[in-house]
Amino acid sequence: MYKRKLRGWSQHIDFMLMDNLCVFVSLLIGFLIVEKGEALVSRVFWRTVLETVLVNQVVMIVMDTYHSVLHHSPWDEMVRLFAQTGYVVLILLVLHLLSPKPETDLSRIALFALILYDLSCYVMRQAYKSFLKKKHHILNRHSLLIALETSQIPTVIPRILRSNYGMYRFTGIAIMGDNPSEEEARLALRPLRDQVPEVETIPIVATADTLEQYLTNYWVDEVYLDVPPEADLPVDLINSLMRMGITIHTALTNLDDIESRHKNVEWICGHLTITTSLGYITGRDVFLKRVMDIAGGLIGSLVTLLLTPPVGLAILLSDPGPVFFSQTRIGENGKKFQMYKFRSMYMDAESRKKQIAQETGQEDQLMFKLEHDPRIIGQKQLPNGKWKKGVGGWIRDLSLDEFPQFFNVLKGDMSLVGTRPPTVDEWQRYEPFHRSRMSTKPGITGLWQVSGRSKIRDFDTVVRLDREYIENWSLKRDIHILFKTVWVVLTRKGAM
DSSP, rough: OOOOOOOOOGGGGHHHHHHHHHHHHHHHHHHHHOOOSOOGGGGHHHHHHHHHHHHHHHHHHTTTTTGGGGGOHHHHHHHHHHHHHHHHHHHHHHHHHSSOOSSHHHHHHHHHHHHHHHHHHHHHHHHHHHHHHHHHSSOOOEEEEEOOGGGGGGHHHHHHHHTTEEEEEEEEEEEEEOOOOHHHHHHHHGGGTTOOOOGOOOOEEEEETHHHHHHHOOOOOOEEEEEEEEEEOOHHHHHHHHHOOOEEEEEGGGGGHHHHOOEEEEEEETTTEEEEOOOOOOOOHHHHHHHHHHHHHHHHHHHHHHHHHHHEEEHHHSEEEEESEEEEOOOOGEEEEEEEEEEOOTTHHHHHHHHHHHHTOOOTOOOOOOOOOOTTTTTTTTTTTTEEHHHHHHHHHGGGGGTTTHHHHHHTTTTSSSOOOOOOHHHHTTTTTGGGGGOBEEEEOOHHHHHHHHOOHHHHHEEEEEEEEHOOOOOOOOOOOHHHHHHHHHHTOOOO
């Protein structure tokens, strides 16, 4: 029976337990050194341990710290560990500031514990990974037989051997196809010896006709079957091997030309399918992203309510009319929704847009951006040619107009981080390639905004940044963009 390998953070529970053990030991030593007392009977000690372990656990899961952990270089491991520790310290600092006056001084204890944790955790991770790698080589790994045609040897064999990471022990190669020649296969393997020396240890043991007989006489755990796109799938052979209790991995090489990096096997309406997409997100990540959106949406909505009186008064004094502005925008996969903003433009802004676009040569542009837009409240050109910034300009510079979108986040129309939603007329002029940027939920901020904000005028650059965000999405990256957004807004980088 094939034992499917665990996916996600749950496959690294051993690393998590060791990390939390390091947290406990580091805090224990810190308390003993600073407090010079019995830490194990201290209520403050156990509360601190519990808080730190819980926060550390959440950070490890959200940041996906252990993704491909066995393949991290020592430097990469150190960078990831420092990043993880940094987020833990930041969260604990916020909790500490919000809590009542502490019963003991935790600052010196935290300093000792932080240094001890980073050192002990790094050493333990490196030692444990070294042990696991040796264990893979010492113990009997799963034996794997490679079945493929001679023409595939130069490309398939090096890829398999380089991507093995000690998980399999290769027992041999079976040559498939019509009229297979073992001698031709040996000649095809010979040039690969310089690239992957391990090739010399893998014998050619069978052909398509003798494979079943070979597996009857020699034990093999699993078979990797690579069939060229133009060849028929050997269904009878697969069924025969499966009846023998052998696990077969069939490579879908005809999918190699598909651009998407994300390919997943799924059952759709009773059919086994290969699902390809520009981006990929797990159910766990959907849940965590929505939790983050709700938390951020609640805080942002509260701030919006506090901003409404002063901002609304400034708008009304400068240009009487509605304080809020609602506009139909395009959301995820082309869905329409009403996006909310503080009004920063004159009441006739929409009707004047077409005329101004024609005057500035932007009537055919897929993204309307004007450095000195006369539709902005208070924006006007002085006799000396310089532009005077009014209330609307300051609202936009400080991104105050975006705050009502936190209500969109709470409704589920938008996310904290995503791609900016286009207007309906912009969407209608999109080429198929451009529409990929709306394959995710739109956001208040995103990679484009923190990469240049209004300074980026080239729409193809915007699409490239949005596609990069979708293809490489992670919760850790969302958090990084949120922090960077605060910095960009405070320094007014890219404001227009």
